[in-house]
Amino acid sequence: KATVSVLNWRPLPLSVRREHGSPQRSGRGAASHVLTVAAALGPAAAVPQAVPGALDAAVRFDNRSFILNGERKLLLSGAVHYMRILPDWARMFKLAKAMGLNAIQTYFMWNFHEPVRGNLTWSGRRDLAAFVRAAEAKGLYVVLRIGPYGCGEYYFGGIPIWVRDSGLKCDKCSDPIWEAEMERIVGIAVDQVRPLLASNGGPIVMLQVENEYNGADQAYLDWAVDMANKATAGSSVPWILCHDHKQCAAVNRDASGAYAFKAICTINGFWMDEHTKNPAQPSPIWAAEQFANNPGQPLAWTEDQGWFDQWGVAQRVRESADQLYGIARHHVFGGSYHNHYMLTGGNNYGLQAGEQVVTAYA
Secondary structure, eight states, X not given: OOOOOGGGOOOOOBOEEOGGGOOEEOOOOOGGGOBOHHHHHOSOOOOOBOXXXXXXXXXXXXXXXXXXXXXXXXEEEEEEOGGGSOSOHHHHHHHHHHTTOOEEEXXXXXXXXXXXXXXXXXXXXXXXXXXXXXHHHTTOEEEEEEESOOXXXXXXXXXXXXXXXXXXXXXXXXXXXXXXHHHHHHHHHHHHHGGGBGGGTSSEEEEEESOSOOSSOHHHHHHHHHHHHHHTTTOOOOEEEESOHHHHHHHTBOTTSOBOOSOEEEEEEOOOTTOSXXXXXXXXXXXXXXXXXXXXXXXXXXXXXXXXXXXXXXXXXXXXXXXXXXXXHHHHTTEEEEEEEEEEOOBOGGGOBOTTBOSBOO
């Protein structure tokens, strides 16, 4: 993956006429970047949507923003993986607040909790509910990415080794063994945090199923989203699918091909203005296709990546100006959720780093 070079950046040609007759300002630059105020703000707000069957109104959303307990919120979050830091979580959350963030994002890593089937641990560093409550105590919302495949440069993507040896033919697919185990652990994880869902007065405002799925088994992805929604039936907290825009859009279609909400589609990566045909990265074309293919959904950027270090690989460095430019562009195009990946990386304890990833997730 590549980043946008700030050395090649030129001012955006933006003409804005302010209210009350104040002067018009204009800039110069490539015509391909011309924006009008209407384009910058995105389409007009749609009627707020809710998760089908929701019995509460804690979480609503439209194409302009998330609406939490009746108030529009611009969600600005940072990722903190509880399995990678010691339980001084309050210190991390204090840092997040000082940065002006209002949300924390984290993965649930299955192998961190169930290294042996049936032997689940939820205490100490593994106390997911305590982590969420600590964020809540600092006035932060929480986005919980359950997966249960999470990638995250974690060992086997968070899937326990015993799953691989359980007789399944494939994982992240329409295999009956995989689907049974996935449904079981998603249900267990949801039960651990159910009292902390926004629909029950808690801080969790989004849940994620799967992660960056780009396989060919659309039936599996459809099943996974249906299974996840069943696990939280009656709750207004939506499930999200990250990154593959076209496959997520296909999930949100009924048998006739009409839009029917099941999951919020989000994106990972680096902002790239030059992406004009492929909406696989945060970009103007992604924003346009998201509004067109998932009407009434907000623009959500789940991973604005700083990248990570690997043994034997030159260190990747992102300039702050590059990241700030991307964040600004995201919000100009109507973005209402942005997540710094990572706020703090922590360490890969107990040989849990993914392939070639150094001990520090940084």
